[in-house]
Amino acid sequence: MDAIFSQPLKANARSPRxxxxxxxxxxxxxxxxxxxxxxxxxxxWFDRIDRHPSDASGTVELAxxxxxxxxxxxxxxxxxxxxxxxxxxxxxxxxxxxxxxxxPANMEVRDxxxxxxxxxxxxxxxxxxxxxxxxxxxxxxxxxxxxxxDVYRGASPSRMGPRVAIVVGGLGxxxxxxxxxxxxxxxxxxxxxxxxxxxxxxxMQEARRGGHELLLQMPMEPVGYPTNDPxxxxxxxEQMNAEDFSSVLASLGQMTNYVGVMNYLGGQLTxxxxxxxxxxxxxxxxxxxxLDDGSSARSVAVDLAETTSIPAGAADLVLDDVQDAGEISRxxxxxxxxxxxxxxxxxxxxxxxxxxxxxxxxxxEAERRGITVTPxxxxxRDPEGx
Numbered sequence: 001m002d003a004i005f006s007q008p009l010k011a012n013a014r015s016p017r018x019x020x021x022x023x024x025x026x027x028x029x030x031x032x033x034x035x036x037x038x039x040x041x042x043x044x045w046f047d048r049i050d051r052h053p054s055d056a057s058g059t060v061e062l063a064x065x066x067x068x069x070x071x072x073x074x075x076x077x078x079x080x081x082x083x084x085x086x087x088x089x090x091x092x093x094x095x096x097x098x099x100x101x102x103x104p105a106n107m108e109v110r111d112x113x114x115x116x117x118x119x120x121x122x123x124x125x126x127x128x129x130x131x132x133x134x135x136x137x138x139x140x141x142x143x144x145x146x147x148x149x150d151v152y153r154g155a156s157p158s159r160m161g162p163r164v165a166i167v168v169g170g171l172g173x174x175x176x177x178x179x180x181x182x183x184x185x186x187x188x189x190x191x192x193x194x195x196x197x198x199x200x201x202x203x204m205q206e207a208r209r210g211g212h213e214l215l216l217q218m219p220m221e222p223v224g225y226p227t228n229d230p231x232x233x234x235x236x237x238e239q240m241n242a243e244d245f246s247s248v249l250a251s252l253g254q255m256t257n258y259v260g261v262m263n264y265l266g267g268q269l270t271x272x273x274x275x276x277x278x279x280x281x282x283x284x285x286x287x288x289x290x291l292d293d294g295s296s297a298r299s300v301a302v303d304l305a306e307t308t309s310i311p312a313g314a315a316d317l318v319l320d321d322v323q324d325a326g327e328i329s330r331x332x333x334x335x336x337x338x339x340x341x342x343x344x345x346x347x348x349x350x351x352x353x354x355x356x357x358x359x360x361x362x363x364x365e366a367e368r369r370g371i372t373v374t375p376x377x378x379x380x381r382d383p384e385g386x
Contacts, residue, residue: 115150117257123205125256126151129287136253139286147287147384149259149311154213154375157188162339164366165190165376166359167291167315169217169262170350171207172197177351184360187211188373192262195219195251196231204255213375214258215291218251220266230265237268237275245282252286259377260289260311262348263301271298277308284310289380293348294318306383313380319349319359328358336371344379 117126129148131140139148168185169192171178181191182203191207192215193200207214219230221237233250252261261283269275270292280301283290292301294315305312316338319331331347338345349355363373 115146116153116155117151119209119211122152122211123208123257130256133249133253135249137256138249138252139256139258139288141285141287148257149287149289149377149382152214152257152259153377154187154190154211156374156378157372159372161370161372162336163344163372163374163379164335164339165344165346165374165379166319166335166363167192167215167262167293167346167348167376168351168356168359169215169264169293169348170194172200172203174351175199177353177356178203180353181351181356182207182210182212184356185212186360186363186373188375189359189363190215190376192217193255193258194264195233195254197254200255204257208257213377214255215260215262215376216251216255216258217264218248218261220263221269222265223267225268228265235266235269235279237272240269240275240277240279243278245278248279248282258288260291262291263293263295265295267296267298270296270301273300273304276301276304280304280308280310284308289313289377289382291315291346291348291376291380294346306381309383311377311380311382311384313346313376315346315348317345317347319347320352320355323352323354325354325358328355329362332359332362332366336366336369339371346376346379 125137128142128146129139129151131138141147167190168181171181171191171193173194175198178197185191187210190213193203193207194217196219197203204214219232219234221234222228222230225234225236233247235247235251239245239247263270269279280290289311290301290305291312292299292314295318299314302312302314317331317335319335320328322328328349335345335347349359367373
């Protein structure tokens with residue numbers, strides 16, 4: 001090293017020690033670098049929350065996040081990140097508006113389960129389906145078009161397979177028979193109360209608490225009337241041709257919470273299409289169904305119902321016109337075969353204690369064979385299809 005520094009300098013030669021000193025160019029480049037670093041750090045320093053205390057409540061600080069671009073949100077890797085909450089919420093609302101399919105306001109979708117009365121209040125009439133009148137409380141459609149048929153109908157089991165509907169009528173005539181039917185028959189059996197029966201309001205409540213669907217049996221003009229007399233407020237062909245609904249309304253006002261009407265006798269009226277038409281129209285206007293008990297081969301009631309938009313059906317068999325346990329069981333087996341062939345069948349019977357006992361036993365056995373017992377409203381044809 002001493003040898004190097006002891007050598008004489010040559011003209012225009014540059015000292016090695018001098019070469020280590022910064023030149024003006026080096027100083028210029030260093031100054032530029034310092035300025036660039038300062039400029040790059042300035043935004044992060046300026047955006048610190050403590051520099052803007054008035055905005056601290058409206059921001060959230062995050063760090064070390066890759067660069068992203070979202071509404072109201074920006075970030076740079078390794079620097080502080082601020083979120084403008086209001087802008088982010090506005091952006092979210094905009095995306096929901098533009099990305100989700102259009103849905104009409106106040107849209108309500110109902111199924112039948114929603115329309116039925118809850119079992120806890122099934123024994124109470126719904127004010128939306130009642131018209132107060134001189135004849136009592138009459139069934140009527142609600143202002144939104146819903147029907148008593150929709151609200152008071154019984155729950156239908158969800159099981160698949162052949163369906164059998166059984167209607168036991170004549171309730172309200174015999175107190176012991178009525179009590180036996182309500183207490184011993186499963187809730188899937190529809191019960192029909194005679195309009196001229198006794199204590200109908202009380203029995204209605206008992207039956208509805210038990211989960212039963214109800215019909216009202218209305219006295220209608222039979223062949224040979226008035227010698228063959230169904231009782232008070234019989235609906236006659238003469239009344240219907242004159243559109244005199246006094247007898248109809250007097251019967252309808254005897255109880256509440258039923259889905260429709262079933263004839264009691266009525267062979268003359270149900271065979272007269274011109275007289276039956278205003279009767280069916282009145283039931284349709286009030287949102288009720290009609291069940292023909294199948295006792296008259298001349299009945300045109302179900303065919304006529306198609307022209308008046310009323311839910312309607314007809315019984316396939318009378319189960320107990322012979323009061324014998326063996327014969328009732330045989331009829332029930334026939335009803336099962338009809339259901340297996342056609343998919344469903346309707347049987348009607350009366351509230352005799354022998355009848356209800358046989359029906360109860362048969363239902364338990366039939367369900368093990370894959371038969372579904374269901375309220376009659378679930379197997380009738382409903383033009384409105386709700």
